Amino acid sequence: MAGAPRVEHLVTSGTFSLDGGTWEVENNVWLIGDDDEVLVIDAAHDAEAVLAAVGDRQLTAVVCTHAHNDHVNAAADVADRSGAPILLHPEDEVLWKMTYPHRRPDGELADGGLLDVAGVRLLVMHTPGHAPGAVCLYAPNLGALFSGDTLFADGPGATGRSFSDFGTIIASIRDRLLTLPGYTTVHPGHGASTTIAAEAPHLPEWVARGW
Template sequence: MEARIERVTSKGKCTVDDVEYKVESNTYIVGDDEEVIVIDPAHDAEAILKKVGDREVMAVICTDGLDAHLNCVLEVAAAGDDDPDNWAPIALHRGDRILWRDYFAQLAKDEEDEEDAKALRSLEPDIWLEDGGTFEIAGVQLDVIHTPGHTPGSVVIYCEQLGVLFSGDTLHRGRPGSVGGVFTDLRRQLNSLGSLLTPLPKDTRVLPGQGKETTVGDEEIRWESWGALAQESDG
């Protein structure tokens, strides 16, 4: 069976530097009729799992460690199974380990059961993503590319066979990715984007974490103009 891509768009909140923003996030499901990988679960586990249906979730990949991509990650990984041993592995880059720990430590504070709170505080991703790492699903390969800037551990996922780049919040249509227009480290993000876009085929579809899709060629043309954004953020 051929691999295909499905999208679930949901609304919710994302926190950056203790400021909460309203966002509309894209979750992507890659696979076939039997197995899938979920990229960037966000806000609405029920809608994501409805789209997954009775297919097996083989992995859940978070392209960054902000709360928009963590707030339903456990529910999606569990996919309705009460036994944690059967949950899909959750993958995150080690550069966002602090964001992960802060998020689950906050959840632990609100947990009345001490054993559950302890479990949340000690929770770690099952897979630490690395630049050059790969996943395989439905006969295609998903390549991990580290693109620090939006967060220290931001990654994008490239699939040559499908001609697709899952850009997370590293790159949105028409501009570098951000939450609420806020850039954490824009110069580093622009360096990551310059290195990312140049070697990829120009007709590669870019499926971002927020907003509509675009292409590598369209965004590479815009890259140099984004330097003005960096100057503004420095000011």
């Protein structure tokens, strides 16, 4: 028996670099699957740790919510050693090439696309702002949203660096994410999980502060 589908969580540590700066970061790696197969969201920093979490299950895909180096820097190693494809929205190619100038992702994520693993269907939602090709993955039957760096427990993702835009991320959050059921658990790329209901009332504050 494959067991019930479940969400698994791994925290890895490393650095994020952009615009000439480098910062120490901790990243959330999310795994969705059962005892037989699993999908990885954001293979960050530590391929060994990600592969250990996968174990002897079939890895169906390495999905990148966006291509900042801290979210993709273990993706190639994990993919090469597992045979799984790397999936990325094409509008993040400019960021992807900063980490992998000589390698392309294996497949494209598109708004409205569907990914299936272990009986769980994930809807791809293009949510630009933090990055041009940023996506979130929504699993209705799990009541879960994997938000990358678009939405956190304390507000929207950062937009102060290249290829980001505050107005765009606010529109993505307002029009795409806050329309989901309030009970939806939000699993972000960094930090603690939250819910749509917990974050929705704060949208006017974020707009007023400009972040």
